[in-house]
Amino acid sequence: MPETIIQVRDLVKQYGDNTAVNSISFDVNEGEVFAFLGPNGAGKTTTVEIIETIRTATSGDIQILGMDVNKNRTEILKRIGVMPQDFSSFDRLTVWETVQYYARLFGSDVDIDRLLKLVNLGEERDKHYVTLSGGLKQRVGIAVALVNDPEIVFLDEPTTGLDPRARRDVWEVVKDLKKRGKTIFLTTHYMEEAEVLADDVAIISKGDIIAHGSVDGLIDRFCSTIHVAIKGAGPGVKEIADEMSLVSESLGNGNVQIEAENNEQVVEILNSLKNKNIGYGSVDIRKANLEEVFLELTGESLIDKGDAK
C-alpha cells in the first residue's frame, strides 16, 4: 500500500464571490508523479499554493508530510521544493549564483555543480539568468526547487510557453527526479505532459475535480473510443462502418475515419476490409487521449484554451 504524502479534504478557496476552488479532496502518494490537469483559471495554482503554505484556504483540511499546512509552515517549507508558475529569477546573477543564493537560504550545502548537471545546466553555470532561453530558465527553476533535497517537488506549469524540444528536455528531468524517489506534484494544461509523466491525474475544471485516476483508467472510463483512420481506400469502407452502426466520416480521397468502441470492433473492421477485398494505403489506429476525456466531461476543449495564453 503506497503512503499518502499529501492529503486534501474539502478544500475551499473563495475570492470575494468567486469560488476559485470548490471543496475538492484528493490524495497524493509518495513517489508518484501527480498531475493536476486543467485549463486556465481552473484553480490549479490556487490549490498548489495552499498546499505549499503560501496561500491560506478559506476552509478545508490539508495535511502534507503528515503536517497541517496552517500549523507547521516552517517545517513544511524545509522539506518541499517549489517552482512557482512563471518562475523567474534575478536577471544579473549567474545560474550558479542563483542556485547558490537559494541554497544559502535553506542553509544547504548541496553540491551546486552536481545539481546543475542533474538538470542539464552544466554548460550554463556562468551565464546571467537574463540571457538564458525559456527552457533553460525553467530548468534553473527546477534546480532551485531542489537545493534543499526536498521530499516533494511542486512544479507549477513547468513547460508552459516552451517549444516541443525544450518541453521534452524538462520531461526528462522530471522522469529522472521520479527515479530518485521524489514525489512530484505537477500542474499543467498540456494533456500530453500528463500522459507522458503522470502516474495519477486529477482533472480540474472551474474549481472542481471532475475526474481522478491513472491516464489509462481515465481514458477507459470516460472515453473508450478508438480512432481508426483508413487512408487511400477504395469505395465501400463507409458501408462497413454503417453495417456495424459505428460513427464514421468520409474525408475525401478515400480517407475514412471510423470510431470503434473496443479492440474487437477494430479487428472486425480490418477483417471486413480484407474479406471485401477493399484495398487501402494505410491504417492508423489511435486510442482516445486525455484531451477527449476532458471534452467528454466538460464539453470544452482543453488545448485551445491552454495555448491561447
Next chain:
Amino acid sequence: MNFKLVYASLSITLKEFYRSKASMFFVLLFPIILMLLFGLIFQDQGETVYDLHVRDLDGGLNSQNITEMLGNTEIFNIIEVGDEVGDIDDAKDYLTEHKLNAMLVIPEGYSDGFDAIMIDRFLGIPTNDTVDVVMIYDPANTAAMTKISILNSIMDGVNKAATGMPDVLVLEMETTVSDDFDYIDFFAPGIIAMSVMTTALFGTVTINTELRQKGILRKLATTPLSRSEWLLANILYQLCMAVLSTISIILIGVGLFDLNPHLNLFLPLFVILNVFAFSGIGMLITRFVKEAESAHAAANAIMFPMMFLSGTFFPLEGMPDFLQTFAKVLPLYYVNEGLRAAMITLDEGTLMTSTIVLIVLAIVIFILGVLLTSWKHD
C-alpha cells in the same frame, strides 16, 4: 533573525546593482545633477555688489561722509565721477553716453545745508529743512530700481539716526551681508536628505514591485527567508546606495562650490535613520499597493510634500504658519534640520531633537514593516 540570510540577500542585490550600469547611473545621477544645478544657481548668492556712480558736486566733509558710508555697506561699489559732469543735465548725458543705469548726484551746498540742520537740532530749534541728494536713473532698468530701493533704505536709516530713533534698517542690512552662512551650506544637507530619501523610498518600491511582478517574491516566500530578514537586507542595500550618493554630493560641494561642512558621526547617523524610515515606508507601500504604477504614485504622493515643505530648498521661515506647523510632522524635516545642524551649525538642541524623533520613527516603521507585511498572499 538569521543574519546569514540577511547577508546572502544583501550580497545578491548588491551584485545585481554592480552589474547593471543603468541603475548605478541613476542612483548617482539624481544627487549629482541636483547638486550641480543648485550649486551653479546660488554660487554668487550673498556676494552681490552693485556699482554706484556718484558725482559729488559739493566736495564738502558731509558729502564725502555719505559717499564713504554708502561704500562701507559693501552693497555698493562706489565709482566717483569727475569734472566732466558739472550739473544734473550733464549727469543725464553722461548716463546715456556711458550706458549707465543710475547715478547719484550730491548737489553743491549739501554739506553746509546738512550742518545747518544739525546745529538747529542740537540747539533744539524746530525745523522742517532738508538736504537733497539726486538719483538719476533709467526707469526701464531693474538694476537701477534695486539700487534706488537699497539707497532708500539706507537714507531711511540715516534719517532715523539723525532724529535719534534706533536705526533698525541699517542694522538688518549689516546682518545679511556679514554672515558667512552661504546658500550652499543651507542646501547641501537638504540635497543629501532628499537624495537619500528618494533613493531609499523609490529604490525599495521599485525593487519590490519588480520582484513581485517577476514572481521572485513568491518564490522567496517558499524559502526559510523571513520577511524581517528581507526587510533588513533591503534597508542595508539602500544604505549602501545612500552612502554612495552622500559621498558624491559632499565631494562635489567641497570640490566645486566651497562647501565646508563639519564632518562628525551625526552625518552617518542621520543618513542611516533616513534610510530606515523611508525604506520602511517603501516596504509598507509595496505591501498594500500591489501594482507597480500605483505603488510609484503612492511614493510620489509621499515624496512631493516632503520635498517642498520640509525645508530642503527654501528656508521654512518664509512660509505661512500653518505650513511651518505641517512641516514639523514630516520626517524629512527632521532629517534636514538634523543634517544641517550636523554639517553646518552644530546646534546641539536641534541635533538632539532630530535624533530622537528619527530614531523613534525608524523603529516604529521597522516594526510596522515586520508586523504588517507577510510573505503570504491571500
